[in-house]
Amino acid sequence: MKRIIYSEIDGNSKPFYALAALLGAFVLAALASAFYMEHYGHYVTGMNNQVVWGMPHVFAFFLIIASSGALNVASIGTVFGKKIYKPLGRLSGLLAIALLLGGLTILVLDLGRPDRLIVAMLNYNFKSIFAWNIFLYVGFIAVIALYVWLQMERRMNRFARLAGTLAFFWRLVLTTGTGSILGFLVAREAYDSAIMAPLFIAMSFSFGLAAYLLVLMAICRGTGRELGDTVILRMGRLLGVFVGSVLYLTAIQHLANIYAAQHAGVERFILLDGGIFTSLFWIGQVFIGGLLPLLLVYRTPKQNLQRGVAIASALVIAGGFAQLYVLIVGGQSYPLNLFPGMEVSSSFFDGAVATYAPSLPEVGLGLGGVALAGLIILVGIKVLRFLPTTLANAAIDPHHEVTTGRP
Amino acid sequence: MSRKTDNTQTQESPDFDPQRRSFLGAMATAAGLTLAPGVILYSITKSQPTEARELYAAVSSDVRWGMLIDLGRCESGCDDCVSACAKENGLRGHGRPTTDAQWIRKVDIKDPQTGNSKSLPMLCQHCENPPCVDVCPTGASFKRADGIVLVDKHTCIGCRYCMMACPYKARSFVHEVLEDQKSFAPRGKGTVESCTLCVHRIDSDRLPACVEACSDTGGGAMLFGDLNNPDSEISKRVAKYASQQIRADLGLKPGIRYRNL
Amino acid sequence: MTPRRNTFVMIAVVLVCMTSLAIVASAAEKPQSSGSGRVPMPVISPGQGDSCVEDTDFMRRNHMLVLKHQRDQTMHEGIRSKKYSLKECVTCHAVPGPDSRPVTTSSPQHFCRSCHDYAAVSIDCFQCHASRPDPDVLPSGHAPSSTSPDGPVAEGIE
Known part of the structure; x- marks a missing residue:
């Protein structure tokens, strides 16, 4: 394997600036949405006293979960020593930071009192998993920054493995924490489950790798860098494994709930008669986000490999959004069961399935978070050397000579 | 510090170390500035008349x-x-x-x-x-x-x-x-x-x-x-x-x- | 030009800009109390009674610390002593409005707003707290005065 050379992108072409302007426009729209929500109060959104977390949180959770998984690519190279992944490590770190910052921005801007961020940073209730998560997220940014620096500074490369291991375990704790935000809620039948944490870990692997693949392929296509089939094939197969694990854990999650009689109600709601949630679950999460990508990564013919993996990644992301919508909004829409076996009604919508319709400011805020992540990546690859000059098979595949016999 | 890492003694050290003196002065000022609000607050609570504390006692867990x-x-x-x-x-x-x-x-x-x-x-x-x-x-x-x-x-x-x-x-x-x-x-x-x-x-x-x-x-x-x-x-x-x-x-x-x- | 010369030129430009800004700023008129300057001095209406709970100088510097300490005591320990109670401040410092009720923070004549507008320090107390006393409340009279009665506040309000 030859020595890898990294370079910035030129970043002064019309399409580059057009993309930056487009992303900037979305970010501005998000800021406008946040200002609108903060000025008039949350009644202008679709969130209410029954469904307190909505579209912004679906986006934010996705970005945070994907951020954790995006760093996986670097971990496979540094921690697990797979040489073919080593050139991909720097971009992996940048993507992780970008996605995390995008997600956190959405969360902060959606707060009822975003001006009290300093209060949140200085007053901690350590019984709260949410408080722990704030620590973990902020610390994660520092850990990734350290990890990327150690990879970029060639004289410090020998310490990269240490930082990579730290980042790997930090990720696991962080994603467990994110899953526990929902998993520790004893009150809600849809959430109260220990499987939330491993499910979120599997989701992070899956969404993170899908996001990484799409970003990598887009950048290589946009800057004319060669992208070999070997690394895409490897990552595509890995994506298949992760998608399979998400499907498996989802199945366990629902099966276990069905067997526990007290949770049968919410399972019936999600799986059978929840309307939009049922459709999103079966069609969005299971079919589009699970079965179709599996088919694509294992059955795409060799000549269409990259296109097949790209489509599979996009489908995984779409399925991921559907999964989070069902989880977050669907879980809240199902009424709390205070009087088992009774028919309940009140002026505060007891016993009734809550209605929620996403509003424009919420979607604007969510999309702005994604756009912010994109902008950070764009600026990062222009300013610093995150990208290898080539990812051709000959350049990075350590077994290239052996399998093909060609230098 | 006037000492160097090599063995040559360049000059006699003065009777006092000006850098150390100014460092201590800066630390004392910083400590004073940090403690001042606490001292003010403490004196505020102390200045309340004793009747106020008994009249307005804190709630306790004796009651539920x-x-x-x-x-x-x-x-x-x-x-x-x-x-x-x-x-x-x-x-x-x-x-x-x-x-x-x-x-x-x-x-x-x-x-x-x-x-x-x-x-x-x-x-x-x-x-x-x-x-x-x-x-x-x-x-x-x-x-x-x-x-x-x-x-x-x-x-x-x-x-x-x-x-x-x-x-x-x-x-x-x-x-x-x-x-x-x-x-x-x-x-x-x-x-x-x-x-x-x-x-x-x-x-x-x-x-x-x-x-x-x-x-x-x-x-x-x-x-x-x-x-x-x-x-x-x-x-x-x-x-x-x-x-x-x-x-x-x-x-x-x-x-x-x-x-x- | 050599890089060294570039650096000097840059430093010189920055210094010239800052000096000219300072000259312009200091040459501006001092604020007048009648509002003829750029920012009118606050018209602070006197509160009721002879004096505040502490002297003016102390209050100017420390009222925020006092309020912050009091709020924690009231919320967490249920101590509702009158001396530093925000409700008492609002009651004594109420400024009468056109409709025979005291003004709220929507009016620049509100006691807290008059100073805080001038100092450009925004406060969010009155996003939650009422900025004028409830209709049938009289101040508790921590200092003897001819206008406010001594003794406990009107029944029903605490």
Whole structure:
């Protein structure tokens, strides 16, 4: 394997600036949405006293979960020593930071009192998993920054493995924490489950790798860098494994709930008669986000490999959004069961399935978070050397000579 | 420092080290600046007259406030408790039932197997192990020593996680700008709120507004008192008559008990 | 130009800009109390009674610390002492408005707003707290005065 050379992108072409302007426009729209929500109060959104977390949180959770998984690519190279992944490590770190910052921005801007961020940073209730998560997220940014620096500074490369291991375990704790935000809620039948944490870990692997693949392929296509089939094939197969694990854990999650009689109600709601949630679950999460990508990564013919993996990644992301919508909004829409076996009604919508319709400011805020992540990546690859000059098979595949016999 | 790493002694060190002196001076100034606000605050509290401390003593856990609600006396059409709470705390509807605040509500339950129907007031249960307190990231949701669960709106950032965690859906989020609040019931946009058990009334030895209204014009179903005091009316009644807590299986030990549920 | 010369030129430009800004700023008129300057001095209406709970100098510097300490005591420990209670401040410092009720923070004549507008320090107390006393409240009279009664406040308000 030859020595890898990294370079910035030129970043002064019309399409580059057009993309930056487009992303900037979305970010501005998000800021406008946040200002609108903060000025008039949350009644202008679709969130209410029954469904307190909505579209912004679906986006934010996705970005945070994907951020954790995006760093996986670097971990496979540094921690697990797979040489073919080593050139991909720097971009992996940048993507992780970008996605995390995008997600956190959405969360902060959606707060009822975003001006009290300093209060949140200085007053901690350590019984709260949410408080722990704030620590973990902020610390994660520092850990990734350290990890990327150690990879970029060639004289410090020998310490990269240490930082990579730290980042790997930090990720696991962080994603467990994110899953526990929902998993520790004893009150809600849809959430109260220990499987939330491993499910979120599997989701992070899956969404993170899908996001990484799409970003990598887009950048290589946009800057004319060669992208070999070997690394895409490897990552595509890995994506298949992760998608399979998400499907498996989802199945366990629902099966276990069905067997526990007290949770049968919410399972019936999600799986059978929840309307939009049922459709999103079966069609969005299971079919589009699970079965179709599996088919694509294992059955795409060799000549269409990259296109097949790209489509599979996009489908995984779409399925991921559907999964989070069902989880977050669907879980809240199902009424709390205070009087088992009774028919309940009140002026505060007891016993009734809550209605929620996403509003424009919420979607604007969510999309702005994604756009912010994109902008950070764009600026990062222009300013610093995150990208290898080539990812051709000959350049990075350590077994290239052996399998093909060609230098 | 005037010493160098090699062995040559360049000059005699002076009698005092100017850098060290200025460093100590800077540290002393910094320490003084750090301590000054604390000293001021300390002297403020000390300057309060002694009578004020005895008159206004801190609440203690010797007391545990609770309520006993007799559903045999609670009528289905009556919502005096709800109107009294709204009037007392300045809760105004904005014509948006999904986002308007409700601190207490009447819930109608019907047993589909027998046709038997009941009505009960549902409010913050002021649990002994409140899940809302556990999950609040800033500690704004807290339990006072005498058992009342409150939201410290100075610290609340409006994340609504406590609303997700409450099994009774007792909390509301303020979705709009508020004006003309009552001086004893501050509430504002972007913070979470819930029944305070009329803590402003309790602290001056009065009853919560809902209890007062129920006994004045309602069915007389609500009884308020100190659950820790064996001689209080409520302690005697819960010892004598069977009463239940809603969702007792969660182990939260609510302070609100229901009779004839 | 050499890089060294570039650096000097840059430093010189920055210094010239800052000096000219300072000259312009100091040459601006001092604020007048009648509002003829750029920012009018606050018209602070006197509160009721002879004096505040502490002397003016102390209050100017420390009222925020006092309020912050008091709020924690009231919320967490239920101590509702009158001396530093925000409600008492609002009651004593109420400024009468056109409709025979005191003004709220929507009016620049509100006691807190008059100073805070001038100092450009935004406060969020009155997003939650009432900025004028309830209709039937009289101040508790911590200092003897001819206009406010001594003794406990009106029944029903605490």
